[in-house]
Amino acid sequence: MHLKGKKIILAVTGSIAAYKTPELVRQLIKSGAEVQVLLTEAATHFVSELSLATVSKKPVLRNINDGATWNNHVAMGRWADAFIIAPCSANTLAKMANGMCDNIVLAVYLSAVCPVFVAPAMDEDMWKHPTTQSNLERIKKFGNSVLPVGHGELASGLVGDGRMAEPTDIVTFLAKHFESEKQKPLQGTKALVTAGPTYEKLDPVRFIGNYSTGKMGIAIAESLAANGAIVSLILGPTHLRPSNSNIQVVSVESADEMYDACLSRFEDSSISILSAAVADYRPEQKATDKIKKKENTFQLLLTKNKDILATLGKQKKKHQLVVGFALETSHEEAHAWEKLKAKNADMIVLNSLNDNGAGFGHDTNKVTLLFANGSKKNLPLLTKQQVADTIVNQIIEALHVEINH
Ligand code: CTP
Numbered sequence: 001m002h003l004k005g006k007k008i009i010l011a012v013t014g015s016i017a018a019y020k021t022p023e024l025v026r027q028l029i030k031s032g033a034e035v036q037v038l039l040t041e042a043a044t045h046f047v048s049e050l051s052l053a054t055v056s057k058k059p060v061l062r063n064i065n066d067g068a069t070w071n072n073h074v075a076m077g078r079w080a081d082a083f084i085i086a087p088c089s090a091n092t093l094a095k096m097a098n099g100m101c102d103n104i105v106l107a108v109y110l111s112a113v114c115p116v117f118v119a120p121a122m123d124e125d126m127w128k129h130p131t132t133q134s135n136l137e138r139i140k141k142f143g144n145s146v147l148p149v150g151h152g153e154l155a156s157g158l159v160g161d162g163r164m165a166e167p168t169d170i171v172t173f174l175a176k177h178f179e180s181e182k183q184k185p186l187q188g189t190k191a192l193v194t195a196g197p198t199y200e201k202l203d204p205v206r207f208i209g210n211y212s213t214g215k216m217g218i219a220i221a222e223s224l225a226a227n228g229a230i231v232s233l234i235l236g237p238t239h240l241r242p243s244n245s246n247i248q249v250v251s252v253e254s255a256d257e258m259y260d261a262c263l264s265r266f267e268d269s270s271i272s273i274l275s276a277a278v279a280d281y282r283p284e285q286k287a288t289d290k291i292k293k294k295e296n297t298f299q300l301l302l303t304k305n306k307d308i309l310a311t312l313g314k315q316k317k318k319h320q321l322v323v324g325f326a327l328e329t330s331h332e333e334a335h336a337w338e339k340l341k342a343k344n345a346d347m348i349v350l351n352s353l354n355d356n357g358a359g360f361g362h363d364t365n366k367v368t369l370l371f372a373n374g375s376k377k378n379l380p381l382l383t384k385q386q387v388a389d390t391i392v393n394q395i396i397e398a399l400h401v402e403i404n405h
Helices: 016-030 049-056 073-079 090-097 104-111 124-128 130-141 167-182 215-226 255-266 308-315 332-342 384-403
Strands: 007-012 034-039 082-088 116-120 150-153 159-163 190-195 200-203 206-208 230-235 247-251 271-274 281-283 302-304 321-328 347-352 367-371 376-378
Touching: 007 016, 007 073, 007 104, 016 034, 016 049, 016 082, 016 167, 034 049, 034 104, 073 104, 082 090, 082 104, 082 167, 090 104, 090 116, 090 130, 116 130, 116 167, 124 130, 124 159, 190 215, 190 255, 200 281, 206 281, 215 230, 215 247, 215 271, 215 384, 230 255, 255 271, 255 308, 271 308, 271 384, 308 321, 321 332, 321 384, 332 347, 332 367, 347 384, 367 384
Parallel strands: 007 034, 007 082, 082 116, 190 230, 190 271, 230 247, 271 321, 321 347
Antiparallel strands: 150 159, 200 206, 281 302, 347 367, 367 376
16 A cells, blocks of 8 residues: 555544554555644644654744744645545544534645545444534534544443554555545646636626526536546535535635736636636726715616636637537527537537526536537536536546647
8 A cells, every 4th residue: 555655644633542643644654645743732632743744854834933933834725636634533523523613633634635534433322423423424424434433442441432443454444545546537737617606896886797506617617526636626606515625615706806817827727617707897986985876877887807718718729629509599500500610619508598407507408519629519408417517527538639739
């Protein structure tokens, strides 16, 4: 089992099982990994910082900032190939389930874009408590992997469930994870997805928006991530969120903000899928005070937003794939082909509002895929996740063809 070259963050929290972590670090390093250890305050009662620093050959981090030095938890979350919390106490688990962030472990957890593994350790009664079990279910839903607890002698002197997985089993678990990751077709590929509507502010309380919910784009991000991609999801205002921890959500409001978020990430992205319903225009003036009603009519001057898809299409290099969406109500295909050409896209996903079950808010969609080489594919009415999977499979095929040429 090898972890050669893998960057692993090990977060140690307050449980007696913390005494096993120097051995865990030793085994991780022996398998070829580079290990950064994080320690909560409670963990320091069970294991020494010096032991962990010595075996990991790196300073251990205990705080978000050390004096005037800020430990960049965001950079750390992006550096790691895997983040493991072992042992994970009931307290840390509860905080993870609720998005709390009062120490470095939680700050890195919330910033992590890599897979997260949790090896819980606690006494059996705590383990079996309904809150613990519900917290576990919650963090699993967020996309984290929970390692099974062992059965045996516990700190209380009782015998039961709740022991932290043994260091050897943790190392095997991680190695198996990386082994299976290797087989994913988009493993490590960076992807950019836009989704949802944009809101264009008129004044402090009003905006021009649209009915997009972001469902289709979120499904695409999920499908890319399930195939191993590292996804930046630039998401307009919507209450929906993805669940896969390989998806980094960047929340934006206006088309301008979405443009900036996309442009700063485009160079690194091999795949860009622009499914957002970007407002074509924004009010020329943004009133600083609420606009008062006066006359019977009210004229609004709008100015064109920058076209993200067209900009990326223009900038794209040979190894980059850019996919756009078209929502049409008449002469659908002709308009979509024009869009593909004008915006230099590799693929256009054509949505027709004339199809029942397609469009904003529905769980289903009926689309036609148009490709730059002139071919097209009509898909039947499918769930949005099935449409997303089909789009992503087409991309995998296209990338494969490119690699083999
Ligand atoms: N798009 C974009 N930036 C914009 C506008 C649109 O990236 N400012 C993208 C959308 O995300 C989508 C595609 O372009 O992938 C849609 O093309 P667009 O020309 O906006 O379609 P419509 O708004 O329907 O245009 P028209 O009104 O001209 O049909």
